[in-house]
Amino acid sequence: MRCPTMLGLLLAGGVLLGGCGANDLVVKRQSETEARVEHLFQVLGGVEGRLGELAGRLASLEQREAARDAELRALREAGPSQQPRIQADGAAVVPRVELVNPEPAVKPRDGGPPPAYLKAFGLYSANSFAAAIPAFEQFIQESPASEFVPNAWYWIGECHYSSSDIPKALVAFRKVVDGWPRHPKAADALLKIGYSHVAAKRFEDARSAFEHVIRSYPGSPAASKARERMMAADFPAK
Numbered sequence: 660m661r662c663p664t665m666l667g668l669l670l671a672g673g674v675l676l677g678g679c680g681a682n683d684l685v686v687k688r689q690s691e692t693e694a695r696v697e698h699l700f701q702v703l704g705g706v707e708g709r710l711g712e713l714a715g716r717l718a719s720l721e722q723r724e725a726a727r728d729a730e731l732r733a734l735r736e737a738g739p740s741q742q743p744r745i746q747a748d749g750a751a752v753v754p755r756v757e758l759v760n761p762e763p764a765v766k767p768r769d770g771g772p773p774p775a776y777l778k779a780f781g782l783y784s785a786n787s788f789a790a791a792i793p794a795f796e797q798f799i800q801e802s803p804a805s806e807f808v809p810n811a812w813y814w815i816g817e818c819h820y821s822s823s824d825i826p827k828a829l830v831a832f833r834k835v836v837d838g839w840p841r842h843p844k845a846a847d848a849l850l851k852i853g854y855s856h857v858a859a860k861r862f863e864d865a866r867s868a869f870e871h872v873i874r875s876y877p878g879s880p881a882a883s884k885a886r887e888r889m890m891a892a893d894f895p896a897k
Contacts, residue, residue, distance in 0.1 A: 689884070690817055693847065694784055697810070773798070776807045780814065788818040809839040813848050825855050846872060846881035853885060862895050 772780070779794035795811040795818075802808070816831030832855065835848035853868035869885035876882050888894060 690821065693817075694780075697780070772807050773802060773805060775801060776805070776811060779811065783814050783818060786821075788822050791815075792818045809835050809842045809844050812838075813844040813851075816848065816851060820851060820855060820858075823858075825859050828855050840875075846876035846879045849875070850881040850885055853888065857888070857894070865894075866897075 775794070775798040779791050779798055782788075782791035782794055792815055795815045798805075799808050799811050812831050812834045816828045816835070819825075819828035819831060829852060832848040832852045835842065836845050836852065839845055849868060849872045853865045853872065856862070856865035856868060866889060869889050872879075872885040873882045
């Protein structure tokens, strides 16, 4: 009579372990997806930067063309005293006509992420986490005002998380949430704080982080993932 009971316990344990493994796989897949999405944004940023540069050049050419047209119109409308003078060597001296309010040239847009950031992100994408961390840190030190600093801290957290260094992962993710709460990476960083607490078996802290995601970033993909994680079979109920 004890055999069925023991078999049931073994099966339940297998399901629980399988659920844990599945959740770890889901987290890994999410990180890989986020990395691919960021790479696409980087590529698009480079294309937009190139388009902005071309637009600036086109605007400059159009401005020069407008100046030449203005010169020709002024010469046609001018009287004899304003016609080109002939120098002693026979060369004509054309009076210069300046535009009063020239159109400002279009400033080229930012060409995308800086090379130092791209180098660090490339190391992360190649799973070279030990090399990516100092590369991101160097980028942050050299370009503290860059708009990609929050992204760098987020990927530092991902590097530590993937290396199972949960305390350092929490520090990096927390920098994003506290320093840039409105940044697109803030919701994901807060979600990863919850995942980090789950990895450390601190389920109440994880629940607090997940609920924070849902409250602060409702409707976001991170909020949906937070709900799914709390509903997983291996996550303790209140």
